[in-house]
Amino acid sequence: MTRPPLHRRRPLTVLSLLLVVMAMALGPTPSSAAGANWWDPTARPAPDSRIDVTGEPFKGTNSQGEVRGFVDAHNHIMANEAFGGRLICGKPFSKAGVADALKDCPEHYPDGSLAIFDFITNGGDGKHDPDGWPTFRDWPAHDSLTHQQNYYAWVERAWRGGQRVLVNDLVTNGVICSVYPFKDRSCDEMTSIRLQAKLTYDMQDYIDAMYGGPGRGWFRIVTDSAQAREVAQQGKLAVVLGVETSEPFGCKQVLDIAQCDKADIDAGLDELYDLGVRSMFLCHKFDNALCGVRFDEGGLGTAINVGQFLSTGTFWQTEKCAGPQHDNPIGGAAAPGAEKELPAGVDVPSYDEDAQCNKRGLTDLGEYAVRGLMKRKMMLEIDHMGVKATGRALDIFEAESYPGVISSHSWMDLNWTERVYRLGGFIAQYMHGSEEFGAEAARTKALRDKYDVGYGYGTDMNGVGGWPAPRGADAPNPVTYPFRSTDGTAVLDRQTTGQRTWDINTDGAAHYGLVPDWIEDIRLVAGQGVVDDLFRGAESYLDTWGAAEQHQAGVNLAKGAPASASSSESSIFTSYAPGRAVDGDTGTRWASDWSDDQWLRVDLGSTRTVKRVTLDWERAYAKSYRVEVSTNGTDWQSVWSTTAGDGGLDTARFSGVPARHVRVHGLDRGTDWGYSLYEVGVHSS
DSSP: OOOOOOOOSSOOOHHHHHHHHHHHTOOOOOOSSOOSSTTSOSSOOSSOOOOOEESOOOOSBOTTSOBOSEEEEEEOTTGGGSTTTTSSBSOSOOTTOHHHHSOOOGGGTTTSTTOHHHHHHHOTTOOOOOOOTTTOSSOSOTTOTTBOOOOHHHHHHHHHTTEEEEEEEEEEOHHHHHHOSOOSSOOOHHHHHHHHHHHHHHHHHHHHHHTTSTTOSSEEEOSSHHHHHHHHHTTOEEEEEEEEESSGGGOOEETTEESOOHHHHHHHHHHHHHHTEEEEESOBSBOOSSBOBOOOOHHHHHHHHHHHHHHHSOOOOEEOOSSSOOOOOOOSOOOHHHHTTSOTTOOOOOOOTTOOEESOOBOHHHHHHHHHHHHTTOEEEOTTBOHHHHHHHHHHHHHHTOOOEEEOSSOSOGGGHHHHHHHTOEEEEEOOOHHHHHHHHHHTHHHHHHHTOOOEEEOOTTSSSOOOOOOOTTSSSOOOSSEEOTTSSOEEOOEEETTEEEOHHHHOSOSGGGHHHHHHHHHHHHOHHHHHHHHTHHHHHHHHHHHHHHOOOOOOTTTTOOEEESOOOOOSSSOOOGGGGSSSOTTOOEEOOSSSSEEEEEEEEEEEEEEEEEEEEOSSOEEEEEEEEESSSSSOEEEEEESOOOSSEEEEEEEEEEEEEEEEEEEEESSSSOOEEEEEEEEOO
């Protein structure tokens, strides 16, 4: 879920505040004719939506053995079950048929007067024609944020148009559920996640039944990259489960006190894995017990900050950023309707313009969760994490050479792009309009070429984010119907459901069935090259996933090895001896005297090939230091150095060299203290 444009015609109440806050955050009956082709169902419900695509879906791989096709790295098929079950109206499927699936929420009848979320997010009075099937006069639409966009037949059209991977992020938020007046169920986040997972499997069964039984439909939930490749090579759609929620595993923080522990994280990750989840976010919109979030800007940021206080008892805290990456500026814009809900005497803090980073980074519990994802070969979504939290997560992945990192919908600092690609991670862009999408694709084109990767999109449909508006029938290079799919095998005409026919030129990206039309618009506006990169997206996403699955933790040659140092800080309370930096315990450390030109040396016991050294610095870090190696303990060779150390977790990589002894040689301290390391790792790979 990401931010839509905000239009207000009246002051926000606390209800509207919290809804805006988190919304931005965030059996068939036989038909008369049997399908003659493998891609046509033998028992589609009647009546139902049309697909308006002809031609056989392409199968197999290209001449290099690569999967072909598009990847949507961020979608919310089951978001109608989130937030208490009455915020997103309509369902992606119903055994009772399309009329039951595509109907409005009860409170929206007869004219939308109680469509509270509509008028909060879209301005006006929220009134609209609530009837979906068969007229669809007012919804779905590119700017209607509360109506179903992922009806199964619309997803089918996107598949027929060339998509081969879809990430279904199970999503909810307990705060928005608790304040929204209409709900059908508990606001417990994990309860909603479980339900959405079950219903995704139910949707697979529903589609399978149209094709003659289990495993025969085009909608295939996959739990490993090999399955996904097989599905894509069969010409079907591989569906991956992810999670985007604000308090995973109950990991809320109240007054900076975590409401979960490591056991909760392990149990939660195990449960999600058993449900089939393979990627997830650790935080979203509000700081939680795992990490600090990437801020929203201006008045919206102020409103969310108020919501953060009402939910957690703490406002955001900022600090100067350590590098070029930064979070969005909170700004000083007022949000009167929100601020009046604060307790008497409590005001939203003011923030320095040069302090744009969330002070709350990746917590100890957050690091435990990151390592838990690695242990289970799952992928981490870094969008919505503040840059401090993101930087630490990337440090951990780099130290372990772990590639399982995803940015799925344009909510990370763009300066991280090459770092993600260098790890082997995957990046997708939010479903912006064709001009904006093309401009951003062009900006990062050189990096995709450098790392030989494809590109993805994150539609975020049902995610209350807003989608591409129509460019207009008179705009240059409009989409001309019918048009051919990117691979050339399918012909797509305007999509019709019931009595309504949509046209990307005049309707924009109103629902998921118009994804192929949007891609054609990108081709016409931004060029074939962008679409070619998108068509390689499925392969690159599966490359990242497969590399994460195949990752093996490297052997730390330094663990338990003899260590010596130029000095060790003395203390009557604990030991800061050199061996503390190689004991495998990140809670202990070596610390030197408070002066420059200090070193820590590790004896590996025999000459080994060394390619990588990891250094986990305490606050007393080295600004300038060298990594040196020796085969005899006397003659030293510098293999890596920096003069811009900033602490944290550093990874020094270099060509493999023979070494028995490895020395970290501090030259210039980053603080007034000495040099201090929690742990030193030495690796041959």
